[in-house]
Amino acid sequence: MTKANAISGILFDKDGTLLDYAKSWVPVNYELARIAAMGDEELARRLLVAGGMDPDTGHVAPDTLLAAGNTVEIAEGMVAAGSPIAVSELSVLFDGLFAQSASMAVAVTDLAGFFAALHAKGYRLGVASSDNEQSIRQTASRFGFEQYLDYVAGYDSGYGVKPEPGMVLGFCAATGLDPHEIAVVGDNNHDLHMGRTAGAGLTVAVLTGTGSRQSLSAASDYCLNDITELPTLLPDGGAPRRAAA
Structure with a gap:
């Protein structure tokens, strides 16, 4: 057998x-970075790079934070890369974003x-x-x-x-x-x-x-x-x- x-x-x-992934999550990742950066576009770009995503092409590298991390891990990574929001608060914001994203998934x-x-x-x-x-x-x-x-x-x-x-x-x-x-x-x-x-x-x-x-x-x-x-x-x-x- x-x-x-x-x-x-x-x-x-x-x-x-x-x-x-590309059709469902790349748009969410841009919004995730915007939230974590509190609207600061330059910081949002840096956060995307830290998460493993090219902010210009939307390509996410294999096994990086945005490719494989859970909500808390992503929040911790964003804070480590410069987000001014606390990990606990950011985790709640991300979970809300991810739940809403189900309506846009492909x-x-x-x-x-x-x-x-x-x-x-x-x-x-x-x-x-x-x-x-x-x-x-x-x-x-x-x-x-x-x-x-x-x-x-x-x-x-x-x-x-x-x-x-x-x-x-x-x-x-x-x-x-x-x-x-x-x-x-x-x-x-x-x-x-x-x-x-x-x-x-x-x-x-x-x-x-x-x-x-x-x-x-x-x-x-x-x-x-x-x-x-x-x-x-x-x-x-x-x-x-x-x-x-």
Whole structure:
């Protein structure tokens, strides 16, 4: 049996994996920097650079703060780079911005149909993101796949943060699956290292985020153009559904 044939659950990252990162988050990053700089345009540019984004092109480098950080980490980075706002206040402002951004997000495919097809095959499904849990749930509701989710974890859900293994282990606890029965799918090394640390059966990288084949190859079993290629890796008949613990 191959590792793919043992998979019964799939844990997805959100931004850059289910959502096209450049289309969904580059505009948010500009607003994030404006907020952190309190409207100072020159400071906002410096903050974007500190976060890993070119303020002129909008390109975000792989595994940088804006590519992989959670709300608190981004706030801390912005303060360290010169934002005059306290980390605690900035975190609240960022969480509010990220929750609002769900209405502007661009999905990489028909997520309702994609999740429905995997659910019909018997897979347990979850989303683990460095965004806050409210934003994840709003995104799932907007794109119509919330009913197919067995598990949702944000940086604030109590499972720890990426690349720690807690979100994967939480998915195991919620579904009754063992780590080797789970595929972790993401667009950056925080996702993949989280999966490897937890003992996930598969780590699958996608190129709809900030990573490249070169940056993601070491920590991934497969590197796909996007999530629509995922079903071709898995058993055509689907994995057996197991009762949650």
